[in-house]
Amino acid sequence: MKRRKFLLSILGLGVAAAGLQLKVKSSKSTKPAYLFFVDVTKCIGCGRCVIACKIENDVPLEPIYFRTWIERYTWLKDGELKVDSPNGGFGGFETEITEILEKDEIEKSYFVPKLCNQCEEPPCVQVCPVGATFKTEDGVVLVDEKYCIGCRYCIQACPYGARYIYPSSGPVKSRVGTADKCTWCYHRIRKGLEPACVKVCPTGARQFIFLDSEDQDSAYKTKLQKIKQLKGLRTLKPEMGTKPKVLYYGIDSDVR
Amino acid sequence: MRKVSTRILILYFAGVIIFFALRAVLVPPTFGEVGWYRNASVEEIAGLETKIGEEYRCFNCHGNEFAEWSVGEHRNISCESCHGLLKSHAENPEETAYDEFLSLKAFNSSIEFCLSCHGVSVSKPESFPQVSVEHNKYWDCLRCHNPHNPVGGES
Numbered sequence: 001m002k003r004r005k006f007l008l009s010i011l012g013l014g015v016a017a018a019g020l021q022l023k024v025k026s027s028k029s030t031k032p033a034y035l036f037f038v039d040v041t042k043c044i045g046c047g048r049c050v051i052a053c054k055i056e057n058d059v060p061l062e063p064i065y066f067r068t069w070i071e072r073y074t075w076l077k078d079g080e081l082k083v084d085s086p087n088g089g090f091g092g093f094e095t096e097i098t099e100i101l102e103k104d105e106i107e108k109s110y111f112v113p114k115l116c117n118q119c120e121e122p123p124c125v126q127v128c129p130v131g132a133t134f135k136t137e138d139g140v141v142l143v144d145e146k147y148c149i150g151c152r153y154c155i156q157a158c159p160y161g162a163r164y165i166y167p168s169s170g171p172v173k174s175r176v177g178t179a180d181k182c183t184w185c186y187h188r189i190r191k192g193l194e195p196a197c198v199k200v201c202p203t204g205a206r207q208f209i210f211l212d213s214e215d216q217d218s219a220y221k222t223k224l225q226k227i228k229q230l231k232g233l234r235t236l237k238p239e240m241g242t243k244p245k246v247l248y249y250g251i252d253s254d255v256r
Numbered sequence: 257m258r259k260v261s262t263r264i265l266i267l268y269f270a271g272v273i274i275f276f277a278l279r280a281v282l283v284p285p286t287f288g289e290v291g292w293y294r295n296a297s298v299e300e301i302a303g304l305e306t307k308i309g310e311e312y313r314c315f316n317c318h319g320n321e322f323a324e325w326s327v328g329e330h331r332n333i334s335c336e337s338c339h340g341l342l343k344s345h346a347e348n349p350e351e352t353a354y355d356e357f358l359s360l361k362a363f364n365s366s367i368e369f370c371l372s373c374h375g376v377s378v379s380k381p382e383s384f385p386q387v388s389v390e391h392n393k394y395w396d397c398l399r400c401h402n403p404h405n406p407v408g409g410e411s
Contacts, residue, residue, distance in 0.1 A: 003261055014272055044380045046373045048337060051357045055341060056308045072379055092372050097379055109379040134293035144297035187304035196308045202333040202373060
């Protein structure tokens with residue numbers, strides 16, 4: 001009996017030690033440093049953002065790979081909703097919606113730019129089995145291309161369809177077979193530059209706000225104040241509990 | 257009995273040592289420093305090269321264009337929106353490569369280029385200036401409009 005007790009206590013000690021070693025330092029409570037604002041009432045669907053994004057981030061130019069894309073939401077008079085996004089809106093919408101649907105049937109129509117929402121509670125991070133996708137301390141969800149095993153769990157988990165598997169046709173060979181997604185141009189915003197899509201947006205439909213950068217000039221503060229005053233700000237699929245950080249202005253609740 | 261227990265002990269400690277040895281090899285460096293991820297990858301991604309519009313200071317050279325653009329209706333549009341990603345040109349002004357996707361060169365004509373934003377569409381905001389072909393069938397837009405100051409610059 002004594003021996004058994006002794007063995008058990010040694011086992012217990014060993015487990016405790018291992019547990020201490022394994023315990024990951026609990027991540028500090030993160031404070032989002034950036035905010036993305038999409039004013040749908042300004043978007044003209046020119047698609048420059050989609051082009052700029054693909055070039056800036058080495059996204060393959062083929063039609064099915066996007067870090068950001070534009071959807072065209074059209075409501076018919078009978079209440080039916082039609083959504084299309086030919087080639088993700090790359091370089092604009094060549095076919096006018098009135099060429100697809102009868103003009104008299106259309107109640108209203110507008111463009112909705114989509115991108116990663118950089119959720120406060122990202123489901124993609126939760127499901128990643130290897131810790132290859134994660135939220136940084138400044139609140140951006142990234143993918144570690146060296147560590148991603150390409151299992152596609154995150155693609156299924158994302159309610160916004162923001163992720164894809166980088167194909168072998170893409171220019172960055174080290175990224176092939178791993179999950180890829182919008183990073184809000186993390187390599188730009190960390191240098192204090194606006195994301196590529198924001199930079200080329202001609203109408204100001206896409207706006208980026210540095211919340212706590214040291215060289216924060218008053219332009220961002222006034223921008224933020226203006227946005228906060230707007231009524232009818234929405235996020236996409238708030239019922240999912242993901243707490244998205246892309247704020248939309250001018251969309252209906254049907255926009256998902 | 258005593259022999260058996262020593263064996264168990266040896267096995268046990270061997271197991272623990274193997275576990276930590278494997279762990280040291282398999283877990284990549286910087287993993288778990290901040291959270292359940294490889295911390296080094298944050299800086300790897302942040303360090304990627306930019307391709308579009310850093311602070312190009314276009315107007316150091318293109319002063320006349322600035323004078324027109326800064327008072328025109330297009331003053332809130334960045335140079336890159338229409339001229340494309342001329343990083344190579346900004347770094348070396350001798351370089352005059354055109355952007356094949358975002359500049360005028362991506363379109364068949366300047367009319368097509370202008371209409372890529374200003375074409376009529378029911379999906380566009382009503383307040384946005386839209387022109388149909390009927391506005392002018394024959395002339396180049398640039399004949400009347402200076403793109404840097406499209407409304408005020410009519411000549």
